[in-house]
Amino acid sequence: MNTSVTIAGVTMKNPVTTASGTFGSGQEYSKFVDLNRLGAVTTKGVAIVPWEGNETVRIAETYGGMLNAIGLQNPGVDVFLERDLPFLKQYDTKVIVNVCGHSVDEYVECVKRLSEAPVDLLEINISCPNVKQGGITFGTAPKMAELVTRKVKEAAAQPVIMKLTPNVTDITEIARAVEAGGADGISLINTLTGMKIDTKTRKFVLANQTGGLSGPAIHPVAVRMCYQVHKAVGLPIIGMGGIMNAQDALEMILAGATMVAAGTVNFVEPDATVKIIEGIEAYMEENHIDEISSLVGAVED
């Protein structure tokens, strides 16, 4: 049985990684999860300088999901390189670094700082709904998405995965744009913009008013978009959005994802990533599947 997958020439031992922002830099969950088991660890978004993030309250639970408006708080790329990356390099797992920026220049500067580092893949966040500048503003206009992709590709030493937002009319339009910009892969979906109001106080629950919805409530949306993008472009996809178990992960793979990322479920089951890997292996054994890659996009049309 071969669970390994390859994205842009980087081979991962299995198709499971973590969704950026839900797993810290890996260290936080390393007491629950043997990081050696993971295909890759995708880090919390990192920027060229430290970001404060948003005011609190930053999260709210919703039915079958949660809203977050962290605002990409991060310690900056220098601290990431000195502290977080060396920690991850102790493990036999690939490292996908999520990069965020307020401007094209900030993305480019951050990617350049990472060029000499032992990083396997870059995941460029053009889809965060919780920051005022950058983030989603680059991910909702095709021309802008293409431009960011091209500029980042010019500066990057590692393969570039663009992370897309579902908060668009037609996700395939953005997917084609990043493909045209030279992306090596696509991650989707980031969170769906949502809002929660406290009826007692008649105030917004989140300080940021809006937040990104994640969790099992959004899973069918993610599966649909993964399928659409897989049909529309030739790039490998890291599929994410409400994956709670191996079945959800397999669904995403059948829809067209080469790799999957577990996010919110880490808060529910701290060792969810390993359970998902074990579940995928069990499914392959039961169904006599030799190569996980044979399941990618294998849903019957």
Next chain:
Amino acid sequence: MEKTVGKILRQDALGGNVFSMEIEAPEVASQAGAGQFVNVYTKDASKLLPRPISFCGFDADKGTIRLVYRVTGKGTGTEEFSSLGAGDRISLVGPLGNGFPLLNGTPLLIGGGIGIPPMLALGKNFYERTGRRVRFVLGYRGLPLFLKEEFEPYGDVFVSTDDGSGGTHGTVIDAVKENGLSADILYACGPVPMLRGVKALSQEWGITAYLSMEGRMACGVGACLACVCKTTKTDAHSKVKNARVCVDGPVFKAEEVDLS
């Protein structure tokens, strides 16, 4: 560390929507400290996030922990917890966070509202460590004065109530002043306005205060950055003026946190 399943030994209603749950969870109990907390999971699949609840007590020998919590409304996770009884199972992760350090000198332990329960664990620890009774100031909205008698074996208990139904009519700080209390070190857990008052008191007296902060948490293990509180200096981990309540706290030195 992993998610463990504890067996509920008893559940008691303490009045005012406050409940006490004793759980058999030997591994958690053997590592627990006052001021630390556990993540408690509901059985409702539509509620994803764990509920962080501080220890009101723990007994490593018996392998038990005690959680005292307030039911926050209809259909909530805490309401589900309150419906459980002896023999039922409950999923937990913990202990999490940094607790209160037990330092030398005369302590004054201050709890407000649902911040009262952790002070019982701390007071018991002090009493068992030193053999000396400590002083507690407990601030309630009003009656019932839940847990009050349980503090009495470990020290003198002074009470304040918002509505004047017991003890000093006013805040915990009013109770400290009215009773002429003094201390070498302050320990507090409660709502932010109360913690602000305790911090001001520590500055007035020129002594150290340890404050247990509350934050809206998702992961509880330092990954998601939901529960941050503002710090007075650039935090060593975050490199900004934010610290994670779940792993850098929940207990902080008063001078480290910006409560303004």
